[in-house]
Amino acid sequence: MAIDSGRPRAIYAADPGASRGRLVAEPASPTRNDFRRDCDRIIHSAAFRRLAYKTQVFIFHEGDHYRTRLTHTLEVAQIARSLARALGCDEDLAEVLALSHDLGHTPFGHAGERALDRILRHAGGFDHNAQALRIVTDLERRYADFDGLNLTWETLEGLVKHNGALMTRDGAPTARYAAHGVPKPILAYNRRHDLELWSQASAEAQIAAVADDIAYNAHDIDDGLRADLFTLGDLSSVPFLGGIVREIEDRYRSLEPARRVHEVTRRVITRMIEDVIAESERRIAALKPQSVADIRNAPGAVVGFSAAMAAVDEAIKGFLYPRMYRHNRVMRVMTNAESVVADLFMHFSASPDDLSDEWRDGFDALDLTGRERRVADYIAGMTDRYALAEHARFFKSTPELR
Template sequence: MTDRAPYASDPAQSRGRLFDAGASPTRSEFQRDRDRIIHSTAFRRLQHKTQVFLHHEGQHYRTRLTHTLEVSQMARSLARALRLDEDLAEAVALAHDLGHTPFGHAGERVLNDKLARWGGFDHNMQAIRVVTRLENRYAEHDGLNLSWETLEGILKHNGPLVDAAGRPVGRYVGEGLPFGIDDIPARADLLLATHASLEAQCAAIADDVAYNAHDIDDALRAGLLQLPELAEVPLVGPLVAEVLARWPDIEPNRQAHEVQRRLITRMIEDVIAESSRLVAEAWPADADAVRHAGMTLVRFSPGIEAGEQALKRFLFQRVYRSEAVMAPVRRSQAVVADLFEHFMAEADLPGKWGEAARAALDPGRRARIVADFIAGMTDPYALEQHARRFDGGGQLR
């Protein structure tokens, strides 16, 4: 990239990998990270993991994989507009959901509850475990051996985890820092009290844009919403009015798509304008200055941020907590809970997982092995494992 801004991450100045991988004649360090993530087993499993609507309910709803691809496209577009390293933004976006359990956040809530005595379960920290420990593809080491910058971005794309005094911040104030935070195999300290790179910040806000837009699309497809019901919702309401006035007689799915693409454009263009303003004011000298800027620099403008928060509240009430979503969620939580309790008692996990679980005399160690195994399951595999052990009781319909 020839037009990289001075505050962009430079792969030639990477802090490196835990294990030396030599130099590539054709790819930058961040390109190599992106490629390693795409070729990982955990990435392929995202195809059969729930986003909001369970994977078996229809072939056109988003899965974790299609959501991830949408996030990576938006993150790359933002990085290009802001003159950042597109490959790093893409790598962080592609990896950001690798730690998700089967059945989406429903499975995560169960595992967090079951592991409460042993540090809980956090899908973001689980993504770090996936890329540093659980992926076993290389002859000389566990994990994907990603660069320091990509690991930092996966861990901190939503902001610092602690303050300058080492005290938890944000969501971690109440629940404490996640299990394993003090034992991450990395080339250097991941600087938990600082912000991540601008590229990682692009991935984080792209995640917000993607799920706001595609959850509306999927909810309309599922019949949980009708387009006119969005007319009074901040941010999206004016777009609905515009589309319905201009094309009142086209098919509803075309109307929905016109609204969705306008919503994405509105949010992405706002992020570019606001972030460009904030970066120009702060004018960090380099990527390290971004980390110490004391604030997130890639963000929505105040007006759009308020509208986006209102849209999230609407979706929470009308979609995420609707009975059509919650009924299978409750059943999927029971599946994950049953599997966890069974594996803790019987340790009959397949292959190396079973060997490790049976050898783990400490309950906390066994619980983490069981959680790692369950978290890696796809939705269909979790149902299959449950049916084998509980007489077919894992069907979600």
């Protein structure tokens, strides 16, 4: 299957020339279409730069070769563009959704998110997807004419809905949000700029979502092997992975371990991409969409794994969960990281004068919920190393997170 030559733009692809526009009208760029312009705004944002020092699984100082949120994001973007090209979708929109999908992550990854969500549960909790929306619509304050990045409707829609609809047509939350409801920041923004939370997202947003799955399956295997949390021999018991390991062993009997690991991860990525293309083509052929609206109104996603590859995806996650994400070494670090975030929240809430100038401005005029959200925004934007430095500034003992 030739997947890198691409195909003509599909009739169901998002079209930057037919974008629903931006919340604040701007003159068109003479050199870039609207989706390319969105990509560039994300890349030049402060939030994007900070991803370089935010945890994926391993804290930044554990080694230079482990993924960070930034390197993960770049890998997702590469896979998303490959899928978009093969399916005739808009590569720029797929790329900007990949580039922006993790902007809302806190320092220390999901550990920081858990800490803030627990602290703010009485006020709607903390959700990294909702935080990404707040960053691009409000918290990035660099332009003279508006807060945020003033991205297109299609980019904002895909950012919020890349994992599927958030509510039904009658306004009830979908299963993903049944327990706590749709995050309040998303609902608040949606009231002034309707993102049609009841519909599917564009094919490009669906591409970004599955590219995320492919990237972290492959690179978490790579990072876990590099960290000696498991071995290539351990992978032999996992369906699909075991076949790849044996295939490499049979073909390259004297290959050194580092190259064997790379051969595993590259084959995982390639075969998952090929599966998504074949399965998505099958779903699209069955749906026969004549526009991007047909994709949004479809009963389910048109881009995704086949049933067989979805089972492989679950098996890989089932393998990684106890051996990596819940490994004693990782859990010890993450538990300490949660305490760092909780300590910082407690300190800045009690001593707002210690916030930086831009975050302290207007703090006293906020109500309690507003103050708590301001402190959470400040902490969520920190890198791992800045959070640790701030903790050391205000507390006598700071965990080493090793």
